[in-house]
Amino acid sequence: MQTRVNKIAAALQDKAVDALLVLQSENRFYLSGFTGDAGALLITAGQSYIITDFRFIEQAREQSPHLEIIKIEATLEDALADLAGRLNLHVLGFEADYISYKFYDTLHDKLGEVTLRPVEGMVEQFRLIKDKDELVAIAKAMSLLDEGFIHICRFIKPGVSEREVALELEMFMRLRGAEKTAFPFIVASGARAALPHGEASTKAIGLGEAITLDFGVVVDNYHSDMTRTVSLGSPNAQIREIYSIVLEAQLNALAAVKAGVPACVVDKAAREVIASHGYGENFGHGTGHGVGLAVHEGPGLSSRDTTVLQEGMVVTVEPGIYLPGVGGVRIEDSVVVEQNGCRLLTSSPKDRLIEL
Numbered sequence: 001m002q003t004r005v006n007k008i009a010a011a012l013q014d015k016a017v018d019a020l021l022v023l024q025s026e027n028r029f030y031l032s033g034f035t036g037d038a039g040a041l042l043i044t045a046g047q048s049y050i051i052t053d054f055r056f057i058e059q060a061r062e063q064s065p066h067l068e069i070i071k072i073e074a075t076l077e078d079a080l081a082d083l084a085g086r087l088n089l090h091v092l093g094f095e096a097d098y099i100s101y102k103f104y105d106t107l108h109d110k111l112g113e114v115t116l117r118p119v120e121g122m123v124e125q126f127r128l129i130k131d132k133d134e135l136v137a138i139a140k141a142m143s144l145l146d147e148g149f150i151h152i153c154r155f156i157k158p159g160v161s162e163r164e165v166a167l168e169l170e171m172f173m174r175l176r177g178a179e180k181t182a183f184p185f186i187v188a189s190g191a192r193a194a195l196p197h198g199e200a201s202t203k204a205i206g207l208g209e210a211i212t213l214d215f216g217v218v219v220d221n222y223h224s225d226m227t228r229t230v231s232l233g234s235p236n237a238q239i240r241e242i243y244s245i246v247l248e249a250q251l252n253a254l255a256a257v258k259a260g261v262p263a264c265v266v267d268k269a270a271r272e273v274i275a276s277h278g279y280g281e282n283f284g285h286g287t288g289h290g291v292g293l294a295v296h297e298g299p300g301l302s303s304r305d306t307t308v309l310q311e312g313m314v315v316t317v318e319p320g321i322y323l324p325g326v327g328g329v330r331i332e333d334s335v336v337v338e339q340n341g342c343r344l345l346t347s348s349p350k351d352r353l354i355e356l
């Protein structure tokens, strides 16, 4: 944690700020280890601080021994203004993407002569590359999904609702160590599978329907994410056809993942396959995203993201084809980027459409 704080401290000068105020919860955890839901960090070139209220003082002491703890007596804005005065700060950087107008306005008033300067991605740039411990937590979270997938394939029967499937899947993985779900599970059957983000509904699953299951859990604060499309009984011919195209696209994209490759190149590898079969218009989202303290983080594997992949990044690869009125197929694995390729963190089978 101290090393992470030092990296931010060393980057302050480049951003022309004397200190960085960190409020975004994953960024705050990344630098402090603090899991309370209220508090701010102030990173300076010298000492760094965690500013929180009475409820969290003991917790901060335990989780963030490398930070000096400041107790909020009145408001966070008052405590920050106090500290800024004491440290003689001139320019205070804040996370442009995460601060409300109201907070900015109040802080601006209280800070007086101190200039507030918006900065972007200062902590996120370091979060892109995962260290050993982070990779261990992510791998644990991912392996629970593989176990969950085996279980849920046995559970799905005609007449069971999508919501029952989501609940069963959640309970199974939580009883085995998942802290919580990474997002509301997508269980989309039949024509609903044409919705790329069809949250589990009360719809009963019928024979002959394809079902897209997109799910993830959190272990030690790190997320996991995978998707499989399965079929209850025999699916229609078009679902079979698009399954093999999505699989080809997914394998092509996975083959493109390695250190040194821009994220958009991986996206192109998936998109080209799908377009070559005439379904380009039916693949309307990016090919993948980073996974870590947030389920969706950088880099984005999209046509617009030119981030060069580096060893230790964790990304999903998840092309899909969605046919309104018919259904859809998506296959999503998560991988660690390596020097000469990538390592799969998802081991559930995908080489053919599983018929339950």
Ligand code: ZN
Pocket: 214, 215, 225, 226, 227, 332
């Ligand atoms: Zn997913």
Ligand code: ZN
Pocket: 225, 226, 289, 316, 318, 332
């Ligand atoms: Zn995903």
